Amino acid sequence: MSTTPALSQALLEQLDSARAQTDRLFELLSPEALFSRPIPERHRLIFYLGHLEAFDWNLIARRTLDIPAFHSALDKLFEFGIDPPVGQAPQDQPSDWPSEAEVRAYNQRARTIIDEALGQVPEQFFHVALEHRLMHAETLAYLLHSVPYRDKLPMNQSSPGSAKHITRRMIEIPAGVSTLGQEPGAFGWDNEFTEHQVSVPAFAVDKYKVTNGEYLNFVRTGAAAPHFWTQQSGQWHYRGMFAKIPLPLNAPVYVTHAEATAYAKWARKKLLTEAQFHRAAFGTSSVDERRYPWGAAWPETAHGNFDFHEWDPIDVDANPAGESAFGVSQLTGNGWEWTATQFGPFPGFEPFPFYPGYSKDFFDEEHYVLKGGSPRTAACMLRRSFRNWFRPNYPYVYATFRLVED
Secondary structure (H helix, E strand, O other): OEOOHHHHHHHHHHHHHHHHHHHHHHHOEOHHHHHOOOOOOOOOHHHHHHHHHHHHHHHHHHHHOOOOOOOHHHHHHOOOOOOOOOOOOOOOOHHHOOOHHHHHHHHHHHHHHHHHOHHHOEHHHHHHHHHHHHHHHHHHHHHHHOOOHHHEOOOOOOOOOOOOOOOOOEEEEOOEEEEEOOOOOOOOOHHHOOOEEEEEOOEEEEOOOOEHHHHHHHHOOOOOOOOOEEEEOOEEEEEOOOOEEEOOOOOEOOOOHHHHHHHHHHOOOEEOOHHHHHHHHHOOOOOOOOOEOOEOOOOOOOOOOOOOOOOOOOOOOOOHHHOOOOOOOOOOOOOEEEEEEEOOOOOOOOOEOOEOHHHHOOOOOOOEEEEOOOOOOOHHHHOOOOOEEEOOOOOOOOEEOOEEEO
Protein backbone atom coordinates (compact mmCIF):
# COMPACT_ATOMS: atom_id res chain seq x y z
CA MET A 1 0.00 0.00 0.00
CA SER A 2 1.37 3.41 -0.96
CA THR A 3 1.44 6.35 1.42
CA THR A 4 -1.05 9.23 1.34
CA PRO A 5 0.18 12.74 0.40
CA ALA A 6 -0.08 13.93 4.01
CA LEU A 7 1.77 10.90 5.30
CA SER A 8 4.36 11.25 2.54
CA GLN A 9 5.08 14.81 3.67
CA ALA A 10 5.36 13.74 7.31
CA LEU A 11 7.75 10.93 6.42
CA LEU A 12 9.82 13.22 4.22
CA GLU A 13 10.21 15.63 7.12
CA GLN A 14 11.38 12.79 9.37
CA LEU A 15 13.78 11.59 6.70
CA ASP A 16 15.14 15.11 6.15
CA SER A 17 15.71 15.45 9.90
CA ALA A 18 17.59 12.14 9.99
CA ARG A 19 19.64 13.17 6.95
CA ALA A 20 20.58 16.41 8.69
CA GLN A 21 21.68 14.40 11.72
CA THR A 22 24.07 12.23 9.71
CA ASP A 23 25.22 15.11 7.47
CA ARG A 24 26.34 17.02 10.58
CA LEU A 25 28.56 14.13 11.63
CA PHE A 26 30.53 14.24 8.38
CA GLU A 27 30.87 18.02 8.75
CA LEU A 28 32.89 17.40 11.93
CA LEU A 29 35.68 15.73 9.96
CA SER A 30 38.74 17.17 8.25
CA PRO A 31 38.95 16.22 4.53
CA GLU A 32 41.82 13.81 5.22
CA ALA A 33 39.89 11.96 7.92
CA LEU A 34 37.16 10.92 5.50
CA PHE A 35 39.44 8.25 4.06
CA SER A 36 40.72 7.04 7.43
CA ARG A 37 39.70 3.85 9.23
CA PRO A 38 39.35 4.87 12.91
CA ILE A 39 38.14 1.39 13.94
CA PRO A 40 40.29 -1.33 12.34
CA GLU A 41 37.44 -3.82 11.96
CA ARG A 42 35.17 -1.38 10.13
CA HIS A 43 35.15 0.29 6.72
CA ARG A 44 36.84 3.59 6.03
CA LEU A 45 34.60 6.57 6.77
CA ILE A 46 34.10 7.25 3.04
CA PHE A 47 32.09 4.03 2.90
CA TYR A 48 29.51 5.35 5.36
CA LEU A 49 29.14 8.61 3.43
CA GLY A 50 27.94 6.55 0.47
CA HIS A 51 26.29 3.70 2.34
CA LEU A 52 23.45 5.71 3.84
CA GLU A 53 22.17 6.86 0.44
CA ALA A 54 22.96 3.55 -1.28
CA PHE A 55 20.88 1.69 1.29
CA ASP A 56 17.90 3.98 0.69
CA TRP A 57 18.39 3.80 -3.06
CA ASN A 58 18.72 0.00 -3.23
CA LEU A 59 15.75 -0.59 -0.92
CA ILE A 60 13.34 2.05 -2.18
CA ALA A 61 14.22 2.93 -5.76
CA ARG A 62 15.69 -0.29 -7.14
CA ARG A 63 13.93 -3.12 -5.31
CA THR A 64 10.60 -1.51 -4.47
CA LEU A 65 9.93 0.79 -7.43
CA ASP A 66 12.21 -0.85 -10.04
CA ILE A 67 13.78 2.49 -11.00
CA PRO A 68 16.80 1.95 -13.30
CA ALA A 69 20.24 2.34 -11.74
CA PHE A 70 22.24 5.46 -12.60
CA HIS A 71 25.50 4.21 -11.02
CA SER A 72 25.33 0.46 -10.45
CA ALA A 73 28.99 0.22 -9.40
CA LEU A 74 28.41 2.52 -6.41
CA ASP A 75 25.08 0.81 -5.65
CA LYS A 76 27.06 -2.38 -5.08
CA LEU A 77 30.17 -0.85 -3.48
CA PHE A 78 28.19 0.90 -0.75
CA GLU A 79 25.51 -1.73 -0.19
CA PHE A 80 26.76 -3.69 2.85
CA GLY A 81 28.84 -2.97 5.93
CA ILE A 82 31.03 -5.53 7.68
CA ASP A 83 31.16 -7.15 11.14
CA PRO A 84 34.43 -9.12 11.37
CA PRO A 85 35.77 -10.37 14.71
CA VAL A 86 38.02 -7.94 16.58
CA GLY A 87 41.51 -8.10 15.10
CA GLN A 88 40.46 -9.05 11.57
CA ALA A 89 40.86 -5.78 9.68
CA PRO A 90 40.10 -5.33 5.96
CA GLN A 91 43.06 -4.56 3.71
CA ASP A 92 41.77 -1.92 1.25
CA GLN A 93 43.60 1.36 0.66
CA PRO A 94 42.23 4.94 0.34
CA SER A 95 43.00 4.86 -3.38
CA ASP A 96 40.56 1.95 -3.78
CA TRP A 97 37.63 4.27 -3.06
CA PRO A 98 35.92 6.91 -5.22
CA SER A 99 36.53 10.59 -4.50
CA GLU A 100 34.44 12.53 -2.01
CA ALA A 101 33.02 14.65 -4.85
CA GLU A 102 31.87 11.55 -6.75
CA VAL A 103 30.20 10.10 -3.64
CA ARG A 104 28.43 13.34 -2.81
CA ALA A 105 27.13 13.65 -6.37
CA TYR A 106 25.79 10.10 -6.13
CA ASN A 107 24.15 10.93 -2.81
CA GLN A 108 22.42 14.03 -4.11
CA ARG A 109 21.01 12.31 -7.17
CA ALA A 110 19.76 9.36 -5.11
CA ARG A 111 18.03 11.71 -2.65
CA THR A 112 16.35 13.67 -5.42
CA ILE A 113 14.90 10.60 -7.12
CA ILE A 114 13.76 9.03 -3.84
CA ASP A 115 12.04 12.22 -2.70
CA GLU A 116 10.15 12.53 -5.97
CA ALA A 117 8.91 8.93 -5.67
CA LEU A 118 8.04 9.10 -1.99
CA GLY A 119 4.29 8.76 -2.41
CA GLN A 120 4.63 5.39 -4.17
CA VAL A 121 6.52 3.65 -1.38
CA PRO A 122 4.98 1.46 1.37
CA GLU A 123 5.25 3.12 4.78
CA GLN A 124 7.15 0.16 6.27
CA PHE A 125 10.04 0.69 3.86
CA PHE A 126 10.39 4.30 4.91
CA HIS A 127 10.56 3.31 8.56
CA VAL A 128 13.28 0.83 7.64
CA ALA A 129 15.23 3.53 5.76
CA LEU A 130 14.69 6.08 8.54
CA GLU A 131 15.78 3.83 11.39
CA HIS A 132 18.68 2.39 9.42
CA ARG A 133 20.00 5.93 8.97
CA LEU A 134 19.48 6.80 12.64
CA MET A 135 21.25 3.59 13.69
CA HIS A 136 24.19 4.76 11.64
CA ALA A 137 24.04 8.17 13.30
CA GLU A 138 25.00 6.27 16.44
CA THR A 139 27.44 3.91 14.70
CA LEU A 140 29.17 6.93 13.16
CA ALA A 141 29.49 8.45 16.63
CA TYR A 142 31.41 5.31 17.72
CA LEU A 143 33.63 5.67 14.67
CA LEU A 144 34.21 9.39 15.09
CA HIS A 145 34.99 8.86 18.76
CA SER A 146 38.16 7.06 17.64
CA VAL A 147 39.20 9.80 15.18
CA PRO A 148 42.13 11.86 16.55
CA TYR A 149 41.03 15.18 18.04
CA ARG A 150 43.14 17.09 15.49
CA ASP A 151 40.92 15.68 12.70
CA LYS A 152 37.59 16.71 14.26
CA LEU A 153 35.98 20.11 14.49
CA PRO A 154 35.83 20.96 18.23
CA MET A 155 32.37 21.52 19.67
CA ASN A 156 31.07 22.93 22.91
CA GLN A 157 29.56 20.27 25.14
CA SER A 158 28.40 19.94 28.70
CA SER A 159 30.73 18.37 31.19
CA PRO A 160 30.50 14.57 31.50
CA GLY A 161 29.88 12.87 34.83
CA SER A 162 31.37 14.07 38.09
CA ALA A 163 33.67 12.51 40.68
CA LYS A 164 31.08 12.39 43.48
CA HIS A 165 30.31 9.16 45.32
CA ILE A 166 26.89 7.49 45.25
CA THR A 167 25.39 5.04 47.72
CA ARG A 168 25.08 1.70 45.95
CA ARG A 169 21.94 -0.30 46.70
CA MET A 170 19.99 -3.23 45.30
CA ILE A 171 16.28 -2.95 44.54
CA GLU A 172 13.98 -5.93 45.00
CA ILE A 173 11.93 -6.70 41.87
CA PRO A 174 8.92 -8.96 42.58
CA ALA A 175 8.13 -11.92 40.36
CA GLY A 176 6.00 -11.04 37.36
CA VAL A 177 5.55 -11.22 33.62
CA SER A 178 7.64 -9.42 31.00
CA THR A 179 6.25 -8.75 27.54
CA LEU A 180 9.01 -9.08 24.99
CA GLY A 181 8.66 -8.12 21.33
CA GLN A 182 6.57 -5.69 19.32
CA GLU A 183 2.81 -5.70 19.15
CA PRO A 184 1.20 -6.86 15.87
CA GLY A 185 0.67 -4.11 13.31
CA ALA A 186 3.28 -1.73 14.73
CA PHE A 187 6.61 -1.12 13.06
CA GLY A 188 9.54 -3.13 14.31
CA TRP A 189 12.55 -4.97 12.92
CA ASP A 190 12.16 -8.66 12.23
CA ASN A 191 13.93 -9.71 15.45
CA GLU A 192 11.31 -7.82 17.49
CA PHE A 193 8.54 -10.23 16.50
CA THR A 194 6.54 -11.95 17.66
CA GLU A 195 5.31 -10.41 20.89
CA HIS A 196 5.24 -12.92 23.76
CA GLN A 197 5.29 -13.05 27.53
CA VAL A 198 7.88 -14.53 29.84
CA SER A 199 7.51 -15.30 33.54
CA VAL A 200 10.33 -13.71 35.54
CA PRO A 201 11.11 -14.91 39.09
CA ALA A 202 11.88 -12.33 41.77
CA PHE A 203 15.38 -10.84 41.73
CA ALA A 204 17.35 -7.87 43.06
CA VAL A 205 18.95 -5.35 40.70
CA ASP A 206 21.37 -2.45 41.09
CA LYS A 207 19.59 0.89 41.20
CA TYR A 208 22.44 2.38 39.17
CA LYS A 209 24.68 1.35 36.32
CA VAL A 210 28.21 0.36 37.35
CA THR A 211 30.37 3.49 37.44
CA ASN A 212 33.89 4.27 36.32
CA GLY A 213 34.86 4.64 39.98
CA GLU A 214 33.60 1.17 40.85
CA TYR A 215 35.23 -0.38 37.82
CA LEU A 216 38.49 1.35 38.77
CA ASN A 217 38.57 -0.81 41.90
CA PHE A 218 38.41 -3.86 39.62
CA VAL A 219 41.23 -2.51 37.45
CA ARG A 220 43.35 -2.04 40.57
CA THR A 221 43.09 -5.80 41.19
CA GLY A 222 44.74 -6.43 37.81
CA ALA A 223 41.86 -6.27 35.31
CA ALA A 224 42.52 -4.50 32.02
CA ALA A 225 41.30 -0.92 31.61
CA PRO A 226 38.34 -0.33 29.23
CA HIS A 227 38.82 1.04 25.73
CA PHE A 228 37.60 4.53 26.63
CA TRP A 229 40.16 4.98 29.40
CA THR A 230 43.73 6.19 29.04
CA GLN A 231 46.45 6.76 31.63
CA GLN A 232 48.61 9.86 31.80
CA SER A 233 51.18 10.66 34.49
CA GLY A 234 49.74 7.91 36.65
CA GLN A 235 46.17 9.30 36.44
CA TRP A 236 43.24 7.77 34.59
CA HIS A 237 41.36 9.83 32.01
CA TYR A 238 38.23 9.33 29.90
CA ARG A 239 38.64 9.76 26.15
CA GLY A 240 35.60 11.87 25.36
CA MET A 241 34.35 12.67 21.89
CA PHE A 242 36.10 16.04 21.72
CA ALA A 243 38.49 16.08 24.68
CA LYS A 244 40.29 13.90 27.16
CA ILE A 245 39.23 14.60 30.76
CA PRO A 246 39.99 13.25 34.24
CA LEU A 247 38.05 10.03 34.71
CA PRO A 248 34.45 10.95 35.72
CA LEU A 249 34.04 8.49 38.57
CA ASN A 250 30.25 8.80 38.81
CA ALA A 251 29.58 8.29 35.09
CA PRO A 252 28.80 4.78 33.83
CA VAL A 253 31.74 2.73 32.63
CA TYR A 254 31.66 1.75 28.94
CA VAL A 255 32.87 -1.84 28.58
CA THR A 256 32.67 -4.96 26.45
CA HIS A 257 30.35 -7.84 27.33
CA ALA A 258 33.39 -9.89 28.30
CA GLU A 259 34.56 -7.14 30.67
CA ALA A 260 31.10 -6.77 32.19
CA THR A 261 30.86 -10.52 32.72
CA ALA A 262 34.28 -10.63 34.37
CA TYR A 263 33.34 -7.79 36.72
CA ALA A 264 30.08 -9.51 37.63
CA LYS A 265 31.96 -12.69 38.47
CA TRP A 266 34.44 -10.69 40.57
CA ALA A 267 31.50 -9.07 42.42
CA ARG A 268 29.80 -12.48 42.84
CA LYS A 269 26.75 -11.30 40.93
CA LYS A 270 25.34 -11.64 37.39
CA LEU A 271 24.29 -9.57 34.39
CA LEU A 272 20.62 -8.94 33.72
CA THR A 273 18.87 -11.21 31.27
CA GLU A 274 16.76 -9.57 28.56
CA ALA A 275 13.58 -10.61 30.40
CA GLN A 276 14.89 -9.23 33.71
CA PHE A 277 15.73 -5.94 32.02
CA HIS A 278 12.15 -5.69 30.76
CA ARG A 279 10.75 -6.50 34.19
CA ALA A 280 12.94 -3.88 35.92
CA ALA A 281 12.37 -1.24 33.23
CA PHE A 282 8.72 -1.61 32.26
CA GLY A 283 7.12 -3.74 34.96
CA THR A 284 4.91 -2.50 37.78
CA SER A 285 3.38 -3.97 40.91
CA SER A 286 0.22 -4.69 38.85
CA VAL A 287 -0.20 -6.69 35.64
CA ASP A 288 0.10 -3.56 33.49
CA GLU A 289 3.46 -2.66 31.96
CA ARG A 290 4.76 0.77 31.09
CA ARG A 291 5.61 1.94 27.59
CA TYR A 292 8.77 3.66 28.87
CA PRO A 293 10.42 3.25 32.28
CA TRP A 294 8.95 6.57 33.45
CA GLY A 295 5.43 5.96 32.16
CA ALA A 296 3.23 5.88 29.07
CA ALA A 297 4.06 9.15 27.29
CA TRP A 298 7.16 10.60 25.70
CA PRO A 299 8.39 13.39 28.05
CA GLU A 300 8.14 17.03 27.05
CA THR A 301 11.46 17.51 28.83
CA ALA A 302 14.26 14.97 28.70
CA HIS A 303 14.11 12.14 31.20
CA GLY A 304 17.54 10.92 30.30
CA ASN A 305 20.68 11.17 28.21
CA PHE A 306 19.37 9.94 24.85
CA ASP A 307 18.14 11.16 21.44
CA PHE A 308 21.48 12.92 20.72
CA HIS A 309 21.21 14.85 23.99
CA GLU A 310 24.93 14.63 24.83
CA TRP A 311 28.10 13.25 23.23
CA ASP A 312 29.35 11.57 26.42
CA PRO A 313 27.83 9.96 29.53
CA ILE A 314 26.57 11.90 32.56
CA ASP A 315 26.26 10.88 36.22
CA VAL A 316 24.44 7.60 36.86
CA ASP A 317 22.11 9.28 39.37
CA ALA A 318 21.09 12.14 37.08
CA ASN A 319 17.54 12.32 35.67
CA PRO A 320 15.61 10.81 38.62
CA ALA A 321 12.35 11.60 36.78
CA GLY A 322 13.24 8.80 34.37
CA GLU A 323 13.31 6.04 37.00
CA SER A 324 11.18 2.94 36.53
CA ALA A 325 8.16 2.06 38.65
CA PHE A 326 10.47 0.13 40.97
CA GLY A 327 12.91 3.05 41.28
CA VAL A 328 15.66 1.72 38.99
CA SER A 329 17.68 4.51 37.39
CA GLN A 330 18.63 5.13 33.75
CA LEU A 331 17.24 1.99 32.16
CA THR A 332 16.84 4.20 29.10
CA GLY A 333 19.77 6.29 27.90
CA ASN A 334 23.30 7.12 29.08
CA GLY A 335 24.60 3.83 27.64
CA TRP A 336 23.17 0.60 26.27
CA GLU A 337 23.05 -2.18 28.85
CA TRP A 338 24.63 -5.54 28.20
CA THR A 339 22.47 -8.53 29.03
CA ALA A 340 23.40 -12.16 29.57
CA THR A 341 21.06 -13.11 26.71
CA GLN A 342 22.51 -14.29 23.42
CA PHE A 343 20.93 -12.62 20.41
CA GLY A 344 18.51 -15.03 18.81
CA PRO A 345 15.02 -15.25 17.31
CA PHE A 346 11.79 -14.92 19.23
CA PRO A 347 9.12 -17.60 18.73
CA GLY A 348 7.49 -17.06 15.34
CA PHE A 349 10.42 -15.11 13.91
CA GLU A 350 10.24 -14.43 10.18
CA PRO A 351 12.98 -12.49 8.37
CA PHE A 352 12.07 -9.46 6.31
CA PRO A 353 11.77 -10.75 2.73
CA PHE A 354 13.39 -7.54 1.44
CA TYR A 355 16.23 -7.70 4.03
CA PRO A 356 16.59 -11.38 4.96
CA GLY A 357 20.01 -11.12 6.57
CA TYR A 358 19.32 -8.17 8.87
CA SER A 359 18.95 -10.31 11.99
CA LYS A 360 19.32 -13.92 10.87
CA ASP A 361 22.99 -13.52 9.95
CA PHE A 362 23.72 -12.70 13.60
CA PHE A 363 21.86 -15.60 15.21
CA ASP A 364 25.25 -17.25 15.64
CA GLU A 365 25.73 -17.49 19.43
CA GLU A 366 28.47 -14.86 19.04
CA HIS A 367 26.39 -11.74 19.76
CA TYR A 368 24.63 -10.55 22.92
CA VAL A 369 21.51 -8.44 23.37
CA LEU A 370 21.77 -4.85 24.61
CA LYS A 371 18.81 -2.81 25.80
CA GLY A 372 18.07 0.76 26.78
CA GLY A 373 19.92 3.19 24.50
CA SER A 374 22.93 5.53 24.65
CA PRO A 375 23.37 9.31 24.46
CA ARG A 376 23.40 8.96 20.65
CA THR A 377 20.33 6.70 20.30
CA ALA A 378 17.39 8.23 18.41
CA ALA A 379 14.05 8.52 20.16
CA CYS A 380 12.26 6.09 17.82
CA MET A 381 14.59 3.27 18.89
CA LEU A 382 13.84 3.70 22.58
CA ARG A 383 10.66 1.68 22.16
CA ARG A 384 10.28 -1.21 24.56
CA SER A 385 10.70 -3.92 21.93
CA PHE A 386 13.89 -2.65 20.27
CA ARG A 387 16.92 -4.95 20.53
CA ASN A 388 20.55 -4.08 19.88
CA TRP A 389 23.37 -6.62 19.65
CA PHE A 390 27.17 -6.81 19.45
CA ARG A 391 30.01 -9.28 19.77
CA PRO A 392 31.15 -9.86 23.38
CA ASN A 393 34.63 -8.40 22.81
CA TYR A 394 33.64 -5.36 20.72
CA PRO A 395 35.06 -2.39 22.68
CA TYR A 396 33.77 0.66 20.81
CA VAL A 397 30.04 0.68 21.58
CA TYR A 398 28.59 2.93 24.29
CA ALA A 399 27.69 -0.06 26.46
CA THR A 400 27.17 -0.15 30.21
CA PHE A 401 25.92 -2.77 32.64
CA ARG A 402 24.36 -3.30 36.03
CA LEU A 403 24.30 -6.35 38.29
CA VAL A 404 21.59 -8.62 39.65
CA GLU A 405 21.17 -11.15 42.42
CA ASP A 406 18.67 -14.02 42.19
